[in-house]
Amino acid sequence: MKDSCTPTFTLSIDWEDFGQILCRDYCSLITQPLKTIDRQTNIILDTLSETNQKATFFILGMLAQYRPDLVMKIASQGHEIAMHGQHHVNMRRLSRKEAHKDLSDSYNLITDIIGAPIHGYRAPYFSIDESNLYVLEILSEMGLIYDSSIFPMKLRRYGIANFNTSDMLYELPNGRSLVELPLTVIDWKQKKIPVAGGGYMRLLPKFYLDRVFRDLSKRQQNVMLYMHPYEFDTEYINCSENYPPGTSYSKTRTFIANMRWNLFRNSIRPKINALLQSYNFITCLKKAENVKKHTHSPTVLGCPQ
Secondary structure: OOOOOOOOEEEEEEEOOHHHHHHHHHHOOOOOOOOHHHHHHHHHHHHHHHHOOOOEEEEOHHHHOOOHHHHHHHHHOOOEEEEOOOOOOOHHHOOHHHHHHHHHHHHHHHHHHHOOOOOEEOOHHHOOOHHHOHHHHHHHHOOOOEEOOOOOOOOOOOOOOOOOOOOEEEEOOOOOEEEEOOOOEEEEOOEEEEOOEHHHHHHOOHHHHHHHHHHHHHOOOOEEEEEOHHHHOOOOOOHHHHOOOOOOOOHHHHHHHHHHHHOOHHHHHHHHHHHHHHOOEOOHHHHHHHHHHHOOOOOEOOOOO
């Protein structure tokens, strides 16, 4: 039975191809994605259809340019299409001008594919922190309604310490406003613990996650789950299959990547299925629209110039 309470759960999919990104990182080449993205996308869509739930897909531009048919398939089933940037680069490494180009290229590509505007964004690697909050201003100037890039705790590679864990509408230095939908963390023994996606979802046991999400639901706390297509795939993934013949690459680095990304993937589908069957889910856009109606933080995100 799904809870009768106001829905606060959202499943977001960072729609990207594992092998394509690693080939870009390890070989400095952007290649066509493998056909495994078909299987992985279909698994997600079938899972959502079977549970009568909708999700938000943050579409990566360099994958969409090769597989616009899959983007259209996702949209045709009523799921929200949002953007994940064009080339899956760490936004902290880009200048404001470069960030604007990446976002604009992604927006134009995806809206051309689906023939409709998009309203939300998630930065690759959750790479929005105190150093580049101007990205939120760029998003607002493009007409987007929300962002979902901020981890509300400081981790080694990303996050903002002590950031508000609640969904909130914020004012920006450019005079516009934007809804931020942060990733879900929990308080445990006076520390914040990430629980709601990716490797955390793979590593944490199902009984523990069941208890965590049951408690979050009772407290009406926002829950933002984030997953990737490969995590739904139970077949072994070898990222080197994406490397063009004759490509020079580190076999040790590739072995470590394969070991890391195949770890505990078989546990994902039962965990996600249980959540989809137990709670009401809404898209990021619907959540952001609700937030705009009911919240408004006096905090200005960023520094006026």
